[in-house]
């Protein structure tokens with residue numbers, strides 16, 4: 001069976017006054033139906049641009065300059081906006097960090113949801129409204145009939161995000177791309193929404209790409225993780241495998257900088273240095289300037305190689321021992 005999503009050598013670039021920023025540079029990735037992938041990395045590593053590229057939402061001065069994105073076998077890059085229009089909102093949906101990217105402030109929720117349903121399904125207003133109501137119930141919104149008649153500003157931030165998630169679910173898409181949708185919410189609501197999303201995806205067989213800078217957030221949710229650095233994937237594997245035995249020094253650093261609770265009052269170990277500017281990337285491994293293991297062997301840039309079954313790592317000096325018990329997130 002074809003994979004739901006296959007990305008081959010994706011290149012997404014921004015033409016700026018100071019040069020070409022290669023925000024995504026040679027990214028390859030695949031996703032099975034119903035699978036949950038956590039796309040993780042520090043701010044600026046190219047996570048959102050990857051999500052936007054899949055949905056055909058990269059605006060000038062940015063463009064997808066190369067590669068193939070196969071969705072259910074269909075090449076979205078070659079198909080252009082015409083192919084994408086048929087899929088976006090129907091078979092592929094996106095949830096943004098800011099729900100107001102989805103919601104229109106001047107329209108009532110029922111109007112927006114009915115419009116979204118009718119954009120891709122030839123159904124009556126009554127049937128569309130019933131579907132909207134059902135979606136609100138599924139994301140845990142009580143008194144949905146009342147809520148349908150409200151405007152976005154009448155909701156709390158958490159509720160607005162739930163409505164945006166309900167809208168993403170309206171057509172039971174095959175794939176949802178969620179770009180840090182819970183980052184602005186408090187921890188309790190964040191945890192609730194995460195576990196609800198997990199249940200909803202399992203119910204409907206929807207695959208999910210959950211984008212976050214916060215490894216702790218996705219480690220309880222995702223089947224697999226892909227860790228990004230400077231527009232590349234530097235490590236990919238099962239969540240359990242990566243959390244217990246990160247092989248790339250960057251991944252290990254990310255895991256060790258997750259707060260443990262029990263270390264209250266002590267300083268967290270942080271990865272030293274800063275993310276490099278895309279316009280001034282070092283030769284060879286892009287992480288080398290920050291890496292405790294870097295040496296002459298880190299030039300030229302290592303390829304993303306399968307080091308163990310299902311584990312790809314872009315490093316010539318990977319860690320091969322499991323993390324010490326006390327360092328692994330609980």
Ligand SMILES: Nc1ncnc2c1ncn2[C@@H]1O[C@H](COP(=O)(O)OP(=O)(O)O)[C@@H](O)[C@H]1O
Pocket residue numbers: 014016021022023041042043044045046047048049050061062278
């Ligand atoms: N509109 C833009 N114009 C110029 N460069 C951009 C633009 N959007 C993104 N970039 C570049 O792409 C990089 C990755 O951005 P992004 O995917 O948003 O990172 P994140 O991993 O935080 O989601 C940024 O650091 C920036 O260099």
Ligand SMILES: [Mg+2]
Pocket residue numbers: 047048049179
């Ligand atoms: Mg982002």
